[in-house]
Amino acid sequence: MxxxxxxxxxxxxxxxxxxxxxxxxxxxxxxxxVNTYTLSNRAGGYIKNCTINNFEALAEHAVAQCYIKSTGAVEAIKKKVKANDEFAQVTITNCTQGITPLLGQQATIPAGSMQVFSFDVYSENPLQSSHTCVVGLYDSMEKLIDNITIQFTSYALQTDKVTYYYYYYYYSFISFSI
Missing domain, CATH: 1.20.5 (Single alpha-helices involved in coiled-coils or other helix-helix interfaces)
Incomplete structure (x- = not known):
C-alpha cells in the first residue's frame, strides 16, 4: 500500500x-x-574598375564609369522606407580643386552580377591639371565596403585667338572710355 x-x-x-x-x-x-522591419540583407561587393577619360575643361565633360561586382549569395535590398532606398550606393568624393561635386547613385544589384554606374564629371578650371577622386561603395546599412582612388587629366580650354583678342580689346576699350 x-x-x-x-x-x-x-x-x-x-x-x-x-x-x-x-x-x-x-x-x-x-x-x-521579432521585429521584421529591422532585418536587412547585407551583401558584399567590390569596385572592379572605375575610369574617367581625359577631357577639355569647361568645354566638355567626362564620363566616369564604375563597375561594381556583387559577391553576395542573395539580392540584398535595404528596407523600403522610400522607393529609392536600395542596396548599393556609389559615391565619388574628395576630388581635387576644380571638379564639381558629384551626386551618389543607388541601385539593387542581383547576387553575383555586375552593375555599371555612370557619372558626368565637369571641371571648373580652364587650365590643364591632373585630378584625383575617391570612389566609395556602401552597402544597404550605409557601411563603406570598398574604395579606390582614380586619376585623370583635364586639358586646357582651347580658345580661338581672334575671339580672345576681340573680347580683350572690346572690354578694355569700354573700361577706359567710361
Whole structure:
C-alpha cells in the first residue's frame, strides 16, 4: 500500500510539473517578439574598375564609369522606407580643386552580377591639371565596403585667338572710355 501512495504522489507531481512547464512556455511564447522591419540583407561587393577619360575643361565633360561586382549569395535590398532606398550606393568624393561635386547613385544589384554606374564629371578650371577622386561603395546599412582612388587629366580650354583678342580689346576699350 505505501508503494501505491508514493506512485500516486509522483504522478500528481509530474502532472503539476508539466502544467507549470507548459504554462511557462505559453507565457514565454507570448513574450517572444521579432521585429521584421529591422532585418536587412547585407551583401558584399567590390569596385572592379572605375575610369574617367581625359577631357577639355569647361568645354566638355567626362564620363566616369564604375563597375561594381556583387559577391553576395542573395539580392540584398535595404528596407523600403522610400522607393529609392536600395542596396548599393556609389559615391565619388574628395576630388581635387576644380571638379564639381558629384551626386551618389543607388541601385539593387542581383547576387553575383555586375552593375555599371555612370557619372558626368565637369571641371571648373580652364587650365590643364591632373585630378584625383575617391570612389566609395556602401552597402544597404550605409557601411563603406570598398574604395579606390582614380586619376585623370583635364586639358586646357582651347580658345580661338581672334575671339580672345576681340573680347580683350572690346572690354578694355569700354573700361577706359567710361
Amino acid at each position: 505505501p508503494h501505491d501512495k508514493k506512485r500516486e504522489r509522483t504522478n500528481k507531481d509530474i502532472s503539476f510539473f508539466f502544467f507549470f512547464f507548459f504554462s511557462l512556455l505559453k507565457c514565454n511564447y507570448k513574450k517572444i517578439f
